[in-house]
Amino acid sequence: MHSKNFDELVAIMARLRSDTGCPWDREQSHTSLRQYLLEEAYEVLEAIDQADDEELCKELGDVLLQVVFHAQIAAEDNRFDIGQVCVVIVDKLIHRHPHVFGNVEVDGADQVLSNWEELKRAERVQGDTAASSLDGIPAALPALLRAERIQHKASRQGFDWQDLSGPLEKVEEEFNELKEALSAEDTAAVEEEFGDLLFSLVNAGRFLKLCPEDAMRRSVDKFERRFRAVEDILRRQNRRVDQTAPEELDRLWEQVKD
Numbered sequence: 087m088h089s090k091n092f093d094e095l096v097a098i099m100a101r102l103r104s105d106t107g108c109p110w111d112r113e114q115s116h117t118s119l120r121q122y123l124l125e126e127a128y129e130v131l132e133a134i135d136q137a138d139d140e141e142l143c144k145e146l147g148d149v150l151l152q153v154v155f156h157a158q159i160a161a162e163d164n165r166f167d168i169g170q171v172c173v174v175i176v177d178k179l180i181h182r183h184p185h186v187f188g189n190v191e192v193d194g195a196d197q198v199l200s201n202w203e204e205l206k207r208a209e210r211v212q213g214d215t216a217a218s219s220l221d222g223i224p225a226a227l228p229a230l231l232r233a234e235r236i237q238h239k240a241s242r243q244g245f246d247w248q249d250l251s252g253p254l255e256k257v258e259e260e261f262n263e264l265k266e267a268l269s270a271e272d273t274a275a276v277e278e279e280f281g282d283l284l285f286s287l288v289n290a291g292r293f294l295k296l297c298p299e300d301a302m303r304r305s306v307d308k309f310e311r312r313f314r315a316v317e318d319i320l321r322r323q324n325r326r327v328d329q330t331a332p333e334e335l336d337r338l339w340e341q342v343k344d
Contacts, residue, residue, distance in 0.1 A: 095150070096168055099158045116156060123152045135303070181205065203242060219243045230298040233288040241292075253289040260286045315342035 102111040126148040133142040154168055161167035182205050184190035185198065192198050206222055219242070223235045240246065247253050260283040267275035288298045316338045320326060327335065 095154055096158075099151070099154045103158050103162065111155075114155070114159070116159060119152065119155060123149070123156075126152055131303075200242065203239070228299060230284070230288055230302060233285050234292055234298050237289055237292055247289070247293070250290065250293040253286060253293055256286045257283065257290055312339065312342045 099111075102108045104112075126145060130142065130145040130149055133145045153171070157166070157168035157171050180187045182202050184205075185192040185201070190201070192201065203219075207219070220236055220239050223232060223239070225232070227235065237246075247256075260279060264276065264279040264283055267279045291298050291301060316335065317327060319338055319342070320330060330338075
C-alpha cells in the first residue's frame, strides 16, 4: 500500500514536470524551490508544537513533495533520481547503526551518538575531505540552532565547561562587555558583543537541556499573544497602539500578563 502511494506521487510529479504538465512546475529549479522546502519544514514544526496530528500528516506530505520535486528535476538531467535518494539514505542508516544491523554493542543513546559522529568522521576522511569535529553542520541553519549544534559537537570533544556556572559567568561577562561597547558608542563592537552574548546564552541553555530555537519561538509566541491582546483592548475602545501613551501601554501589558 505504501509503495503504491509513493509510486503514484512520483508519477504525478513527473507528469507535472512534463511538456503537457503544469507551466509553473516546469519552470521550477532547485534554487527556486529553496524557500518552499524551508517553509514546509517550519510548518511541520508548527504542527508538532500544536500537537495536531492531522496537520502534521499534511505538512509531512508537503515536505515529501519537495523531496520528490527536487529528485524529479535531477532525474531529468540524468544526475540522480528518487530511487537513488532512497538507496543513499538506506545505506547510510544501515552503516551508521551497526548496533542494530551489525554486531556492535552500545550502552545507551549517548554511545549511539558518539559512534554516529565517529562514523561520520571516518566517512569524511575516506572522501579526502579535511575532517573537523564541526563538519556536517549546515551554514544555512538558523543562527541559534547552528550555535547549539556547534557547541554540542565541540563538547563531545571535551571542549566545554565543567558545569552550568561556567556559561552563566560567561553570560554576565559578555553582557558587561556589551554595555561597555554601548558606552563607547562603538557600533561594530556592539554588534560583536551582542552576538557573543547570544552565543553564551545558547551555551547556558544547552546545559539546561533547552533547545534555543524552541525557547525563542515560545517567547516570541508569548509576546505576540500579549501584544494582540493589548491591540484587542484598544480596538474595543476605538484606539490604536501607536496613539496610546507609553505609560498606558505598560499598564495594559501588565493587565494582559495577569
